[in-house]
Amino acid sequence: MTPKGLSPVDLDPAAPATSRRSLIGALGAVGLAGAAALSIARPASAAPTSPTEGDKALLSQAMQLELTAEALYRTALAAGLSGVGADLAAVFAENHAAYASEIAGAAGFSADTRNDEVFDLLESAFDTSDADAFAEAAHSLENTAAATHKTLMPEYESLNARRITASIITVQARMATVLSDFGGLSSGFDDLFEPDAEALDLTAGATS
Amino acid sequence: VTRRPVADGAARFGRRDAIKLGGLTISMAAIVAACGEDREGDTSPGRVGYAPPITDPPDYPIDDAVLLRTASSLELTIAEVYQTALGTDLLDAEKVALFERLVEDHLAVADEMGELTESVGGEAWECTNPWYMNRLVEPLIATILASDDPMRDILNTANALESIAAATHQTLTVDLTDEAASAATLVAATLESRHAAAIATAARGADGYVSPAIGGTGPETDADGIALKFAITDRFGSTGQIELVVGAPDVNGVRETFLLQTPSLNALIYNELEPSC
Numbered sequence: 001m002t003p004k005g006l007s008p009v010d011l012d013p014a015a016p017a018t019s020r021r022s023l024i025g026a027l028g029a030v031g032l033a034g035a036a037a038l039s040i041a042r043p044a045s046a047a048p049t050s051p052t053e054g055d056k057a058l059l060s061q062a063m064q065l066e067l068t069a070e071a072l073y074r075t076a077l078a079a080g081l082s083g084v085g086a087d088l089a090a091v092f093a094e095n096h097a098a099y100a101s102e103i104a105g106a107a108g109f110s111a112d113t114r115n116d117e118v119f120d121l122l123e124s125a126f127d128t129s130d131a132d133a134f135a136e137a138a139h140s141l142e143n144t145a146a147a148t149h150k151t152l153m154p155e156y157e158s159l160n161a162r163r164i165t166a167s168i169i170t171v172q173a174r175m176a177t178v179l180s181d182f183g184g185l186s187s188g189f190d191d192l193f194e195p196d197a198e199a200l201d202l203t204a205g206a207t208s
Numbered sequence: 209v210t211r212r213p214v215a216d217g218a219a220r221f222g223r224r225d226a227i228k229l230g231g232l233t234i235s236m237a238a239i240v241a242a243c244g245e246d247r248e249g250d251t252s253p254g255r256v257g258y259a260p261p262i263t264d265p266p267d268y269p270i271d272d273a274v275l276l277r278t279a280s281s282l283e284l285t286i287a288e289v290y291q292t293a294l295g296t297d298l299l300d301a302e303k304v305a306l307f308e309r310l311v312e313d314h315l316a317v318a319d320e321m322g323e324l325t326e327s328v329g330g331e332a333w334e335c336t337n338p339w340y341m342n343r344l345v346e347p348l349i350a351t352i353l354a355s356d357d358p359m360r361d362i363l364n365t366a367n368a369l370e371s372i373a374a375a376t377h378q379t380l381t382v383d384l385t386d387e388a389a390s391a392a393t394l395v396a397a398t399l400e401s402r403h404a405a406a407i408a409t410a411a412r413g414a415d416g417y418v419s420p421a422i423g424g425t426g427p428e429t430d431a432d433g434i435a436l437k438f439a440i441t442d443r444f445g446s447t448g449q450i451e452l453v454v455g456a457p458d459v460n461g462v463r464e465t466f467l468l469q470t471p472s473l474n475a476l477i478y479n480e481l482e483p484s485c
Binding site: 182 | 422
């Protein structure tokens with residue numbers, strides 16, 4: 001295994017809130033956290049099965065992130081990625097498309113909009129045929145996506161939103177582990193099993 | 209009246225046929241009714257051949273403490289399996305380092321689940337899971353130690369155990385009502401998913417990355433007909449049972465099959481259970 005080094009993907013973490021947008025997002029998160037704290041006291045059986053209106057706003061952001069991930073993998077494929085890297089990119093693109101479709105189906109909207117801000121931020125990192133560069137960018141993306149879903153998880157009120165999100169996170173963790181092996185990115189078990197990844201702040205879009 | 213075939217192949221019945229069928233139906237109803245009166249004895253479905261007696265699951269309440277105690281027990285059970293594997297001297301240095309880390313992680317998760325159990329008002333469970341130990345682990349280890357390829361079986365077992373542990377936590381994160389406990393189980397589900405993937409890649413490199421079943425083809429098997437394990441087996445985190453084939457073939461070429469499932473009513477560590485260690 002080789003040292004991980006610096007990630008070429010510099011994603012905007014959820015905290016600290018330094019810009020106006022992230023500050024709005026942080027305020028939105030505080031409001032949602034308050035709602036979640038109230039829901040803790042409810043018995044599980046009282047939780048709604050289908051996504052609530054609050055859930056749908058967050059699920060819409062999660063769905064857009066998944067479509068963005070799919071588009072990024074397709075960017076790498078279009079750039080000429082080949083061999084095992086291309087095989088992984090093709091499967092992972094399909095996985096993210098399936099996540100977007102599942103989220104949209106549960107929430108009752110169409111899976112047709114990606115997050116252009118995130119896509120523009122990461123497009124250049126994925127526009128490569130170099131296997132190592134692809135592995136590094138994709139590894140960072142998967143860990144960030146898993147961390148983002150994990151941050152959203154306690155905000156969801158409905159059982160279906162939570163079930164879907166949990167089933168997505170666990171596979172994204174597996175994808176990140178595969179990419180780590182493929183790119184030789186981990187310098188030890190801490191990197192492999194407890195990678196540093198910060199969640200994207202998607203609540204700004206959800207509350208606007 | 210003659211029976212005439214109809215266009216779709218079905219037969220049309222006449223009045224005489226209807227009378228015959230009606231009489232037969234009434235006769236059968238009378239026989240069934242007569243047999244149904246004054247019956248005594250066991251009313252459960254009949255059983256053919258030898259099978260162990262069915263154990264009814266306990267009828268105890270299930271709360272967050274029960275779920276967290278069960279999580280602790282599962283973590284300690286898996287750590288026990290790995291410690292047994294480390295004691296066999298079958299693993300090379302790289303695998304020893306991996307398994308030592310896995311043991312460390314499972315013990316840490318078990319401790320965390322124990323602390324959370326106490327935080328929700330329960331008593332931490334510090335033993336393995338008796339159901340899994342009796343029904344799964346003990347026969348599984350015995351089979352592996354007598355295997356024609358114990359190394360293969362240990363790695364396949366570890367991959368399956370991590371996957372079932374991840375699936376268990378994935379389920380618990382939705383079922384638990386305590387928010388801190390729910391968050392902790394999601395972290396554990398993520399960690400153990402990474403474990404499962406790391407074991408598959410350590411065992412088989414790039415060949416073990418993605419199951420072809422995701423693309424719609426059937427599961428792959430090795431030269432001995434044993435299903436290969438992969439880092440990524442499904443598009444979504446599965447909570448279904450996992451089939452694990454281990455051990456040497458018998459005279460008919462059949463190997464032992466174990467079905468791993470997430471804990472259910474019979475494997476939960478209820479608050480009423482006394483520690484078994």
